[in-house]
Amino acid sequence: MNEKIMHATSTPCGKHTTLSVGQVAKRSGIAVSAVHFYEQKGLIQSRRNAGNQRRYHRDVLRRIAVIKTAQQVGVPLAEIAHALSSLPDNKAPTIDDWGRMSKVWLDDLNHRINTLIALRDNLNNCIGCGCLSLQHCWLRNPGDALSKQGSGARLIDS
Amino acid sequence: MNEKIMHATSTPCGKHTTLSVGQVAKRSGIAVSAVHFYEQKGLIQSRRNAGNQRRYHRDVLRRIAVIKTAQQVGVPLAEIAHALSSLPDNKAPTIDDWGRMSKVWLDDLNHRINTLIALRDNLNNCIGCGCLSLQHCWLRNPGDALSKQGSGARLIDS
DNA sequence: CTAAAACCTCAAGCAAGGTTAAGGTCAAGC
């Protein structure tokens, strides 16, 4: 009880205050259970106060913002975790920290962006030119096995 | 047995042949079980031959290519199904068909692309300018509840 | 004609990403 500083709302200043799980949930717009879940999966970290309650560094909000944004576009948690792992725990990341993380992600993000753009433009393109040769375009995707056959897959290929 | 035309490999021509589930799986690079699954979810359609085996129109390969590409970038099956539902079953889609589908998807694809680009560029940007004010950038995301609080979320905001 | 390969239907199981519920502790206000 003497450790007032560990109680989430006990310091009026707000600048050096830690956050309780409920505060993190409210501010970041996710459920308390999701905060627990992310912590369990190692995406975020907390310390415990004298009464065993979680106390988060403010920077956790930033991490959660990254998590949410990445998830919106389909990046799996494991990958997000990997990227976030290059940031320091429980303190504000430095420029170098962000740089490391950025590097970890850039390739993947670019790949995702390119795939989406290809998907969008192929839809447009095949309509625009009227050839309907989607096959041709999809095949630029390495993961796509369609090309190897080459038999009758394309319909009106020019 | 008289309906030779319904047997997947019985016509030598290859142009008007239907595909068995195994052939579809092999050509599209997905498992037979996944083909079943997609059909069950309404993403693709089949007819049955005299022996109750599935026979697919060739165009199913194109649909699966779309499915796979979209999935790679995190579009959920339900949304893919919705988009695909504007294409005709069991026959090659016309230009108009693709146009309808494209329209259904464009907004979502663009949103996803923009989110990813924002994610990538924010990572770069915040490093480049040194301000680390990621918060500011994330908040352009409508789904993000962080902004409403405005209290102490930003750290070094300029 | 027969054996193997491919197919069928159901049902169960798995991984990811959480949510919900149960039973108990901690903390803040009156």
Add this chain to the structure above:
DNA sequence: GCTTGACCTTAACCTTGCTTGAGGTTTTAG
């Protein structure tokens, strides 16, 4: 000091997107 809300842990459950298995039929190859 006691009640009430926030928190704790553990465990079960849910949805999505499939895979695996069991038990039986159909096709194809020799």
